[in-house]
């Protein structure tokens with residue numbers, strides 16, 4: 269057995285929680301109260317007449333795990349808060365012994381290493397943790413599956429009219445066609461099999477910038493093709509420079525590392541890389557939490573040119589000596605503003621300090637997102653060469669105008685009924701419902717299942733296998749409704765998501781922009797409906813006004829009134845970052861505090877884990 273076999277990543281769950289996730293919603297209601305979801309349900313809702321206890325158990329039994337046919341079988345891992353109070357994951361910790369805990373970002377768990385407030389769980393976190401043994405299913409190898417794609421929408425050509433601004437010294441000319449990108453034959457073939465006929469604006473400008481060897485901070489609206497904008501020129505350069513075909517070695521030294529904040533997103537980026545690299549000697553590999561580390565190490569050792577990873581697992585692999593960084597030529601931060609906010613910044617700094625990693629002068633660093641708060645832009649400069657280019661396609665931080673945004677004023681107690689009404693009109697159309705907490709995700713998914721709406725859920729307390737199953741069931745249409753926390757807000761590219769519902773509005777305007785960007789992608793039309801609770805969402809109202817008007821959307825008069833009344837209340841709004849309108853080097857912030865992204869405010873309750 270190799271040394272790493274014995275150092276398997278430990279689960280996010282405690283031993284006590286193992287086994288409960290699969291059956292906690294099944295037969296034994298006495299088990300139900302043990303998990304976090306159970307506690308939330310009991311305390312918050314049992315008296316409201318919609319509870320489980322009085323309902324027909326047959327609705328909750330049977331069916332696939334995590335899938336609601338007649339009843340929702342998923343739910344949290346039941347580990348309870350304490351199970352993760354001490355660590356995010358043992359695997360991550362393996363490489364991060366020096367990391368004394370800290371805040372992981374606005375929607376995440378507040379954790380302090382080694383500190384566990386729940387005495388019942390304390391022993392568990394100190395003792396043996398179960399290995400993560402989950403090995404994801406092998407991806408299909410046939411071309412039809414690899415190149416499966418959805419059609420671009422009627423507004424795809426409107427992308428050409430979007431205003432583009434490139435700032436920085438001496439930017440290269442944009443390309444107008446993929447032919448001008450001078451891709452090698454195999455890449456050209458793969459692009460065409462993917463159904464891409466012409467590049468989107470971020471590709472027209474981004475591809476030549478990257479090919480010219482420049483560092484880049486690129487901002488373009490959700491669903492406008494940022495992934496190919498970085499993958500294609502990187503793969504092209506690697507091929508052109510005759511990158512060594514991957515072969516087995518105990519230490520792999522990838523030429524490109526791509527990081528993203530969530531497991532599902534990095535896996536999606538990996539699939540895109542695998543598609544574009546199809547039939548070439550370039551080998552992409554993916555690593556992320558919740559999956560057997562041994563399995564991922566075996567995959568890396570078979571050869572790795574492009575390593576896609578979530579930060580924790582990536583650092584773990586570097587720490588274990590399986591991945592070296594001395595040959596690194598490209599470092600890509602997707603959802604860059606997220607990767608550099610309070611949650612992930614320490615990991616990013618640790619990554620660029622990895623042994624042997626080329627300095628920023630000797631590598632290319634590329635950042636992509638749809639949102640860039642000004643303070644994040646300033647910090648990003650630490651990672652970039654001083655002459656980096658800033659590419660803005662449309663309004664920085666703006667919402668995609670192909671998404672029709674509507675708002676419904678509703679109190680928190682009326683939200684469930686409203687949701688049900690809404691889903692009855694949308695029928696089997698795919699709908700993504702965002703809620704604030706993991707507990708809420710379980711609760712709403714269960715409620716909808718009870719109401720015979722085929723629903724599944726995704727959030728950070730579900731096992732990786734369950735998360736993947738939930739996405740698969742949503743994609744396939746088996747469950748046309750997916751209830752999600754912020755873990756699904758960024759980057760996910762799921763065909764035919766017609767509706768996004770903000771059951772709970774986020775606290776942060778950038779988060780809103782990313783969430784509604786799960787629909788209306790690639791020139792398709794989408795709809796977003798947000799439940800606005802005047803008691804809870806007032807602080808977001810002015811930011812919403814700005815986003816709505818910049819996306820040429822109708823602004824309800826009551827929202828306008830709410831925005832003005834809220835802004836009048838002294839001290840009501842917490843301090844915020846400036847919402848950058850463009851390259852912050854040009855002094856481009858709106859300087860309208862109320863429209864800005866807010867700093868991540870540590871939360872204690874039922875917070876989300878991204879990675």
Ligand SMILES: Nc1ncnc2c1ncn2[C@@H]1O[C@H](COP(=O)(O)OP(=O)(O)OP(=O)(O)O)[C@@H](O)[C@H]1O
Nearest residue numbers: 464466467468490491492493494495638759761790
């Ligand atoms: N040139 C193109 N022609 C047709 N389809 C494209 C083109 N470029 C990208 N797409 C498709 O558009 C969809 C959205 O692309 P992608 O996921 O890269 O968007 P994004 O800008 O990264 O979005 P987000 O900000 O949400 O992460 C994908 O399905 C992708 O395959």
